[in-house]
Amino acid sequence: MRRCDELAACSEEAEAITRPFASDAMRHAQSLVSDWMELAGMTVLHDNVGNVRGRYEGQSAGAPTLLLGSHLDSVRDAGRYDGPLGVMVAIAAVQHLRDASRRLPFALEVIAFADEEGMRFGSTYLGSRALAGSFDRRDLERVDAEGILMRHAIRDFGGDPDHIADDAWKGEALGYIEVHIEQGPVLESRGLPVGVVVGIAGQNRYTLAFTGEAGHAGTVPMALRRDALAAAAEFILAVEAEARAEPQVVATVGKVIAHPGATNVIAGRAGLSLDVRSADRATLLVASRRMLDLAEEIAAGRKLTVEVTSDTRNEAVGCDEGLVRLLSRAIEDAGYTLAPLTSGAGHDGVEMSRIAPIGMLFVRCKGGISHNPAESVTVEDVGVAIDVLNRFLELLARR
Ligand code: GLV
Ligand code: MN
Ligand code: MN
Numbered sequence: 001m002r003r004c005d006e007l008a009a010c011s012e013e014a015e016a017i018t019r020p021f022a023s024d025a026m027r028h029a030q031s032l033v034s035d036w037m038e039l040a041g042m043t044v045l046h047d048n049v050g051n052v053r054g055r056y057e058g059q060s061a062g063a064p065t066l067l068l069g070s071h072l073d074s075v076r077d078a079g080r081y082d083g084p085l086g087v088m089v090a091i092a093a094v095q096h097l098r099d100a101s102r103r104l105p106f107a108l109e110v111i112a113f114a115d116e117e118g119m120r121f122g123s124t125y126l127g128s129r130a131l132a133g134s135f136d137r138r139d140l141e142r143v144d145a146e147g148i149l150m151r152h153a154i155r156d157f158g159g160d161p162d163h164i165a166d167d168a169w170k171g172e173a174l175g176y177i178e179v180h181i182e183q184g185p186v187l188e189s190r191g192l193p194v195g196v197v198v199g200i201a202g203q204n205r206y207t208l209a210f211t212g213e214a215g216h217a218g219t220v221p222m223a224l225r226r227d228a229l230a231a232a233a234e235f236i237l238a239v240e241a242e243a244r245a246e247p248q249v250v251a252t253v254g255k256v257i258a259h260p261g262a263t264n265v266i267a268g269r270a271g272l273s274l275d276v277r278s279a280d281r282a283t284l285l286v287a288s289r290r291m292l293d294l295a296e297e298i299a300a301g302r303k304l305t306v307e308v309t310s311d312t313r314n315e316a317v318g319c320d321e322g323l324v325r326l327l328s329r330a331i332e333d334a335g336y337t338l339a340p341l342t343s344g345a346g347h348d349g350v351e352m353s354r355i356a357p358i359g360m361l362f363v364r365c366k367g368g369i370s371h372n373p374a375e376s377v378t379v380e381d382v383g384v385a386i387d388v389l390n391r392f393l394e395l396l397a398r399r
Helices: 002-008 024-039 084-099 126-132 137-141 150-157 161-167 186-190 228-244 281-301 321-333 379-398
Strands: 043-046 052-056 065-071 107-113 173-181 194-200 202-211 250-252 256-259 269-278 305-314 340-343 358-363
Touching: 002 024, 002 084, 024 043, 024 052, 024 084, 024 107, 052 084, 065 084, 065 379, 084 107, 084 173, 084 379, 107 126, 126 161, 137 150, 150 161, 173 321, 173 379, 186 194, 194 321, 194 379, 202 228, 202 281, 228 250, 228 256, 228 269, 228 281, 269 281, 281 305, 321 358, 321 379, 340 358, 358 379
Parallel strands: 065 107, 065 173, 173 358, 194 340
Antiparallel strands: 043 052, 052 107, 194 358, 202 269, 202 305, 250 269, 256 269
16 A cells, blocks of 8 residues: 555656556656565566556476456546555565465466557557557557657656567466456445446547637627537437436546637537446447448538547457466455356457456445545455455365
């Protein structure tokens, strides 16, 4: 918990937690995490995309590896646990083994992923994509809000953008396990400290730009306007209505930018983000299509144009049955009732599922609040998560 507090101070904003991919704030966070990994007996490596990896060898050289981890980047004005908690719990579990001079029949590798949220480059899972061998080299040409190319950001951070393929996992992976705050209210409502995750919802993210015509706020008659911001507003409400009508879908417009952005100028252009999610593959496809069609209809009705860019598409992913079973047993052995959960939030496990069976453990968080500075967990619940992870490791060692 103290370590999460220390990481919270690694931010590019004085009054908020904002820790983007390949930033100075991230560099600071990674130097702390490297030290903690070394203290827990791990050898530490920084890969090209910018992940930190700590390795704790097993009983014999050449043993398979269990991967553990979560991400160190954050959203803007974030809480302190989304991501960092999973890295801290994994390090604590390794520390526990080290304190007991215990080696397992498999090696452990704790990965602090470089980018899960995608805040800086509108990407998601850059760190786990590199590990899973699914990093798209075209992403290197993305630019951030300051116009900095991703390839330059990676180079400045110390990695070689032309060798990200070398970051791909080689060897046998027994699985990937991530501990994360629930980011939802189920555990709290059931009075449980932890729960096992059975699957992660799919999500599609888009950028839309409505283009109309800028003009004088005082002289252009209402009927003659081609107001891009009004179109964006209509679209936002249409998205909300669409998602409300389909219980299996959530959809969010979290960002709007109006150009030129002046009180007395009709907006000629409005850019916005769209994030659509569903645990059901077909439902996600249909809902996303429908919302993009609505954008076209709204634009046409107002004599505007709309341009759509697809930023990321991630299908729903199921957790591995065997790992779910072992995590469930660990939870029951620790004395708690089972609560199987589906994650509406995305996680690095989505990419990691390409190369290894995945499992996740959720930790109760206050009010289910996340992506918000009010994120809160209790020290007791985090203690339970560490205990369950230790029990899980021993169960896996005996399997
Ligand atoms: C990651 O936190 C997401 O937006 O799901
Ligand atoms: Mn998040
Ligand atoms: Mn997260």
